[in-house]
Amino acid sequence: MPNQPSPATKIHFVVEEELKKLPKQPGVYLMHGSDDAILYIGKAVNLSNRVRSYFRRIVGRGPAIDQMVRQISYFEYIVTDSELEALILENNLIKEHRPKYNTMLVDDKTYPYIKVTVNEPYPRLVFCRTMKKDKARYFGPFTSGDAVRDTMELLNRMFQLRDCHRVLPRDCGKERPCLNYHMKRCCAPCIKGEVSEEAYRARIEQVLAFLSGDHQSVIRDLTERMTAAAAALDFEEAARQRDLIASVRQVTQRQKMSESIGENRDILGVAKEEENFDADAVVQTFFIRDGRLIGREHFYMTHVGSVSRAEILSDFIRQFYAGTPFVPKEIVLPEAIRDREIIEQWLSQVKGQKVSLITPQRGSKEKLVALAEENARLILSKDRERLKREEGRTIGAVREIEELLSIPRAERMEAYDISNISGFANVGSMVVYEKGKPKRSDYRKFSIRTVSGPNDYACMHEVLTRRFRHGLEEHSGSPERSTSFSKFPDLILMDGGRGQVNIALEVLAELGLSIPVAGMVKDDNHRTRGLYYNNVEVPIDTHSEGFKLITRIQDEAHRFAIEYHRSLRSKAQTDSRLDAIPGVGPARRKALMRHFRSIAEIEAADVEALAAIPEIPRSAAEQIFAYFRKQNK
Numbered sequence: 090m091p092n093q094p095s096p097a098t099k100i101h102f103v104v105e106e107e108l109k110k111l112p113k114q115p116g117v118y119l120m121h122g123s124d125d126a127i128l129y130i131g132k133a134v135n136l137s138n139r140v141r142s143y144f145r146r147i148v149g150r151g152p153a154i155d156q157m158v159r160q161i162s163y164f165e166y167i168v169t170d171s172e173l174e175a176l177i178l179e180n181n182l183i184k185e186h187r188p189k190y191n192t193m194l195v196d197d198k199t200y201p202y203i204k205v206t207v208n209e210p211y212p213r214l215v216f217c218r219t220m221k222k223d224k225a226r227y228f229g230p231f232t233s234g235d236a237v238r239d240t241m242e243l244l245n246r247m248f249q250l251r252d253c254h255r256v257l258p259r260d261c262g263k264e265r266p267c268l269n270y271h272m273k274r275c276c277a278p279c280i281k282g283e284v285s286e287e288a289y290r291a292r293i294e295q296v297l298a299f300l301s302g303d304h305q306s307v308i309r310d311l312t313e314r315m316t317a318a319a320a321a322l323d324f325e326e327a328a329r330q331r332d333l334i335a336s337v338r339q340v341t342q343r344q345k346m347s348e349s350i351g352e353n354r355d356i357l358g359v360a361k362e363e364e365n366f367d368a369d370a371v372v373q374t375f376f377i378r379d380g381r382l383i384g385r386e387h388f389y390m391t392h393v394g395s396v397s398r399a400e401i402l403s404d405f406i407r408q409f410y411a412g413t414p415f416v417p418k419e420i421v422l423p424e425a426i427r428d429r430e431i432i433e434q435w436l437s438q439v440k441g442q443k444v445s446l447i448t449p450q451r452g453s454k455e456k457l458v459a460l461a462e463e464n465a466r467l468i469l470s471k472d473r474e475r476l477k478r479e480e481g482r483t484i485g486a487v488r489e490i491e492e493l494l495s496i497p498r499a500e501r502m503e504a505y506d507i508s509n510i511s512g513f514a515n516v517g518s519m520v521v522y523e524k525g526k527p528k529r530s531d532y533r534k535f536s537i538r539t540v541s542g543p544n545d546y547a548c549m550h551e552v553l554t555r556r557f558r559h560g561l562e563e564h565s566g567s568p569e570r571s572t573s574f575s576k577f578p579d580l581i582l583m584d585g586g587r588g589q590v591n592i593a594l595e596v597l598a599e600l601g602l603s604i605p606v607a608g609m610v611k612d613d614n615h616r617t618r619g620l621y622y623n624n625v626e627v628p629i630d631t632h633s634e635g636f637k638l639i640t641r642i643q644d645e646a647h648r649f650a651i652e653y654h655r656s657l658r659s660k661a662q663t664d665s666r667l668d669a670i671p672g673v674g675p676a677r678r679k680a681l682m683r684h685f686r687s688i689a690e691i692e693a694a695d696v697e698a699l700a701a702i703p704e705i706p707r708s709a710a711e712q713i714f715a716y717f718r719k720q721n722k
Contacts, residue, residue: 102163104144111137115175116168117182118188123162129190130182132175132432135178136166153394172431173438180411189531192370192396194408195389200415201237202229203300205293211257211278212293214241214250222413228300229415231383243336244299246422247311248292249276258286300339302379353378354419357405358461359398360469364497368393371472372405373465375457377417385461386565387468406432406446416440422448423458481634483525489635494622496580500524504582504642505593507548508539508650515540517552518650521578522642531576534653546592549583553596561600581606582639584646586621609643609650617643665692670716672709680704681713692717 116136120129120143133139143158169175183191204215208224216237220227231237245252252275253267260279269275276284276292299307300610315330356375362368370390376383388409390401403426410416425448426432436444449455491499502522509515515537521528535555540547556574563575581604583589590608596603608621617640620627629636667678667688684702685691691699691713699710 104163107164108137108141108144111166112138112168113137114168115170115172116166117175117178117503118164118166118713119182120157120161120164120188122160126189127186128157128160129188130179130186132172132179134172134175136168140164140166153190153392153396173434176407176428176431176435180407183408184411190392192393192401192404193391194405195391200229200413201231202227203231203235203237203241204228205297205300207293209257209264211251211289212295213252216241218653226297229378243333244296246274247307247333247337248296249274250292250296251275251278255278255279280403302381304337308334311337352380352419353417354421355417356421356457356461357402357406358423358458358465359401360465361393361398361401362469369469370398370401371465371469372401373461373468375461385464386623387465390672402426403428405433406436410436410439412720416419416444418442418444420444420446421448421454421458423462424448482638485525486634486638487525489633490580490638493627493629493635494580494605494607494620499580499605500577501576502580502582502642503578504584504646505549505552506546506646506650507552507585508647508653509543509545509548515543515548516650516653517548518646518653519552519556520642520646520649522638525638527645532649533574534649545585546588549592550596553593554599557596557600557602561602577602578604582603582642582646584610586610586626587624609639611643670713672712677704677709 094591113382115132115134117130117132118136118140119127122128129140131233132457143154143161153407167178169178183193187193190614200218201219204217205226205228206212206215209225215225216234217227244250251257252269255264257278261279264279266277266280267275270277270280276289278284278286278289295310296306311330311334315327315334318324318330343344354377356371356377359370360373361370370393372388372390373385375385376387388405389446390405393401396404402422402424408492416436418440426446429446433444433446434504436446436573447454449458487499487502490502491497500523504520504522507515508518517535517537519533519535521531523531533556535549535552537548557577560574560577581593583593583606586608592608593606597606605622607627608619610619610621612618617636618631619629620639629639667681673681680702681691681699684692694714696707696710696714699705699713700707702710705713
């Protein structure tokens with residue numbers, strides 16, 4: 090457990106005294122600011138030595154570290170049994186808390202895989218982004234989802250594999266074959282006797298060979314089929330085989346760039362901006378699988394400051410490979426990193442076999458590293474202007490809003506809207522923007538409980554009361570049970586003028602909260618024209634980034650509310666009278682509608698006719714019959 094001061098004693102936290110208590114053991118330390126926010130998370134072989142080093146008068150350790158140390162209010166630590174445990178715990182805590190002064194991997198990409206469900210009697214190809222221990226075969230990761238889908242479509246078409254979710258052989262013969270069978274795109278194992286399990290498995294073996302890189306045998310097989318079809322004067326089939334051959338060659342051509350040794354390895358290169366706290370770095374990664382370069386990707390690392398290239402690589406490896414399901418056998422680096430042995434040990438544990446971090450000095454690997462480095466430099470140079478524009482659209486726009494309203498901060502903004510049609514299915518929406526970007530995980534939908542009819546003010550009062558009362562309950566309760574409601578906004582934006590703003594202020598006053606509230610005012614053409622704040626309409630330059638951000642937030646709140654309302658309307662319209670009958674679930678409802686042509690026919694049927702359906706037992710038939718007799722009285 091962390092050695093953390095209780096809230097009552099934080100004001101008495103004396104750094105010099107706490108430093109004396111630090112153990113000389115491995116572990117993880119967390120530096121906190123005055124507002125309890127975590128500033129930095131690090132690991133140490135010796136906690137006492139490492140944490141003490143931050144509070145010594147050391148020259149040249151970098152402005153970012155000096156700035157962080159000046160903000161430390163207190164620290165806590167967690168002792169571990171080994172340095173490897175400390176590394177794993179540090180990774181998990183950094184990913185959870187994303188501290189301000191840690192070098193952070195910006196993009197949490199997940200890569201697509203092709204999953205072959207060889208654990209099923211009649212396997213399928215499935216697009217997925219996670220690897221599970223389910224006895225299926227996984228191929229990848231690939232860098233392009235489109236390329237994966239193209240390959241899957243080719244293989245399904247080539248080998249006529251099923252892509253349905255039927256459970257076979259249990260469901261064989263229960264339903265008619267789908268359209269793919271009639272289009273000759275599926276061999277229809279769902280039809281009894283159409284294709285044996287052994288024959289279908291032979292097709293899957295060819296698919297596995299193709300995905301493993303044996304393309305030539307597939308091309309030979311297709312060529313033989315094309316020749317045989319042409320000899321039989323079946324020119325349509327010959328043309329189909331010819332097109333499949335062209336598709337295979339196109340797929341294999343994309344993977345032509347290869348290395349001499351057929352191993353799985355990642356090649357890393359890094360480029361870094363000039364040293365300042367907000368500096369970024371780019372890590373370029375080449376993915377080599379079975380000796381073929383299957384793709385490349387670049388990643389941004391933020392707040393690198395005075396951090397060295399080797400430290401950036403170390404941080405990238407720990408954060409990236411903690412979140413990807415595939416770890417290659419070899420990771421090739423442009424320079425050696427600190428803690429190489431312990432990181433190799435951790436990666437080997439994740440993979441289940443030996444993983445090596447190597448730094449080549451000559452040969453083909455060194456040339457690939459140089460190419461990755463050059464790509465990283467080009468990306469950093471090319472994207473610098475784009476990043477500045479993006480910052481203007483987000484952080485810059487937030488600063489404009491702060492200045493416009495004269496408020497200290499608006500990093501987290503929440504916007505609310507109400508949607509209904511003549512009072513039917515009143516719903517509310519809450520959208521959240523942090524640092525000028527939507528935070529969709531914190532969006533919330535509200536189904537109005539206490540208001541009937543078209544009363545937007547009353548609906549908004551309920552939504553805001555529920556939202557902030559829930560947040561206050563979480564603040565006073567256990568922090569482990571907190572959700573996005575426990576985070577209060579710096580600014581509340583209402584989709585309307587004076588009336589909506591006054592409703593929000595009324596709710597905040599009732600709950601004892603003080604949060605700035607502004608209304609997003611629209612003109613007669615329903616276009617945003619400004620903000621209503623402190624009983625006056627504040628004009629905004631319609632060409633400014635702040636105005637554009639407000640418009641985006643308003644449109645998003647409106648879209649989210651309408652989308653929820655539409656889903657409720659759709660559900661209400663598709664509800665069947667059969668749903669109200671006790672004992673009739675989705676399977677029996679489907680069986681009834683398949684057997685009878687309409688609800689009227691079901692209503693007119695007697696118990697015998699209903700019980701004649703295999704899925705409907707007599708007790709359920711009697712319930713259905715009794716239900717309609719009661720309804721018609």
